[in-house]
Amino acid sequence: MSMYEGFKWMDPWVSQHLTGSFTCVVTSITDTSKIFEVLGVEPDLDRLHGVAELQDGTSSEEALVGVNITSGSVWCFLADVMGIGLARVSELSQGGMAVCMSGNENSGVWFTVVRSRVILAECSLSDGGGVSGESPELLTQGIHEVGLGPSELEDGSNHPFATAAALVHLFTGVAITRILLTDTDFLVGCVPRAAWL
């Protein structure tokens, strides 16, 4: 089974549990206080269980961002349903690397690789249109390694979240599993609307 095949559950899962809206960033910043500083928020004392609770606590006025460090000491996993991760992916790559997948009701699914605030590669996996960035070959080669062809990048994928998750796994080694999304505690920061952009 290809790397991509292992993530095909994700598109229907995001649609069913998160109204089709999910953003995650895997960052090389592992100091959670530094991450919350980048987000410009104080972490809440309470933790939330699963990303569905992130959605439940997100409104038009404030967005919850969950941070999980249990997946390994090399990477930190951030999740939200508003797209905050994509808006901050450049800052989250400071001194290292950040990989983001983001999709929702309106925008389609986007995949971005950033190193030290420089976008190496990005593409819309739902709409296609090719790869942009400083090193587009990262994706044109990577798409083969996860078991897919270049048409996924040019024409768009039928399972864009699965494709993005496979690429996240390829670039970071972090596998986004159902357990990670449903049965994991997240440190939580509440980002007010005024700080989204």
Place this chain on the structure above:
Amino acid sequence: MTRQLASIKFFEKAIGWVAIIIVMLFLISFSTATSATPEAFHGSFSTVQNGQVQISIGRAGSSCPLYYRNHLCYRIPTEVVVARFLPPAKEVWKLDLYLGIFLSPSSTNIGLSLSVSDIHSSGSSLGTPNLRILGGCSTCSPSSQVIANASITAIAGTVTTFVPVSFNQVVHPDLQLHTTSYLSGFSVSGSTSVSLPMVVRCDHLSQLGHYPGCVIPAFIPEVDLSGLPTISKNIAQVQNRGSHLGQPGSGNPLYRNSGGADKAYNRQISCPKALKRPTGYECDEYPFASTTMGGGKAAPADRYVGWVPAAENHLQGGLLSTFFSTDRVFPAFTYGGRGDPFYVYV
């Protein structure tokens, strides 16, 4: 003569109190002009036990100030008449009952609260009647419970009832209110019941997120995109021309489509994949691809397509997804169909 007087006094004591009438006048107009009015009350009335009293129903009153997607208030002008036949006397109590309905986007608990205001009586002083008010619905758990049981001057209470909803099921709970008026120590009473069959909608649709919830579907909600600098400016330009499509107060809302293929089709029409995308930008359209008027179906003056910063576009999508979930904006159930209406505030 003495025997006759004694007989009359005995008669007064035995059957002097014969009637309590409760007349409830139901409010059906609401303060929010931009939205349709929820289904009105339908009253059914019983007469007092001896059948000697006629009871009528009417409509009157000004609106409650509260009317939102998850909160509705009914003002119920109420009249209770206490009558004595021998010697003839009557006392009329007039009051406003306020019924509040509180809903949650992430549970199917329904809160019902009652309070009273603007109470006054006229006529003979015959004693203060009590009200006993039960609320619930046939499928609720519990189906009926006492919200309040107290003197008419101090009637108040709150209860919570639960509406069981299965996955991918939609339920319109037939909310009911049953009111009995009585005088302590007397068996005669008046009662009335009202129902709100289509006022509340509960669902556990998979397209609306992880949790079930309930809303007032007749209230047309607004999504607030005012914080998105580029996108809000673009939408404002469209809303300020043509038919003001989607503008709050225009009476011309957007309607959610069925998503999936509908949305993808609209995106492909408005933002073809062949378009060369500037780095960091995405194609954005208004009306949204997730609406029936997306994909170029709106008149030229009512639509817009352009490049917007990708991060801003994703925030817009996140706001829309969150809004659809928290306000439980139904998608259309068939391709090309029409779901719930909504407005866009920018």
